Amino acid sequence: MTLFGALATALWAMLPAYVPNNAAVLAGGGRPIDGGRTWNGRRVLGDGKTWRGTAAGTLAGLALALALNLVVEPAGAALGVDLPAFPLLAGLGLALGAMAGDIGASFLKRRTGRERGAAFPGLDQLDFVIGALALAALFAPDWTLSTFTPPVLVAVLIATPVLHVVTNGIAYALGLKDEPW
Ligand code: CTP
Numbered sequence: 001m002t003l004f005g006a007l008a009t010a011l012w013a014m015l016p017a018y019v020p021n022n023a024a025v026l027a028g029g030g031r032p033i034d035g036g037r038t039w040n041g042r043r044v045l046g047d048g049k050t051w052r053g054t055a056a057g058t059l060a061g062l063a064l065a066l067a068l069n070l071v072v073e074p075a076g077a078a079l080g081v082d083l084p085a086f087p088l089l090a091g092l093g094l095a096l097g098a099m100a101g102d103i104g105a106s107f108l109k110r111r112t113g114r115e116r117g118a119a120f121p122g123l124d125q126l127d128f129v130i131g132a133l134a135l136a137a138l139f140a141p142d143w144t145l146s147t148f149t150p151p152v153l154v155a156v157l158i159a160t161p162v163l164h165v166v167t168n169g170i171a172y173a174l175g176l177k178d179e180p181w
């Protein structure tokens, strides 16, 4: 596979995992998942992880996966890359996993004394990748193995943090997010 092919496949296959966090920012609010509960004097997750944001993010990622399926042929032909279509379970795993990874990161942030909105460099950029790949592998193991080949996986791990920093910077500049991470 060419470098371009690996990069294009990585970005395409991860799109259903990239969108949930941004959709959650737009839709977030309402009841926090932890219901305000604390553990050792600190919130379990914090007010930044809500049911509404999580549901909206998951649905947005799944909807995007299904929408991408409609254009996978022309998009692949235009790029000259054999792009993967998303089985329903793969799309769901990527979207729900991205949200779960982000929630897991908040759990770790609270346990390490970081308040809501505090940065955790490294974790902030990769939490949702780990969650998305893990749940995709669980829900659609064959698809995940054949899609995320070693070169594609390397491209995901390099391109995602770069994209994450850029999109969050834009969301911050637009006033959609309180912090640029
Ligand atoms: N959000 C949400 N539900 C989620 C994830 C995000 O409602 N599962 C919304 C919240 O309004 C949140 C915003 O998106 O404040 C930004 O998300 P994020 O940066 O992940 O949360 P933080 O508020 O920074 O909190 P944390 O420190 O726990 O990451």
Ligand code: MG
Pocket (backbone or CB within 6 Å): 117, 118, 179, 181
């Ligand atoms: Mg944050």
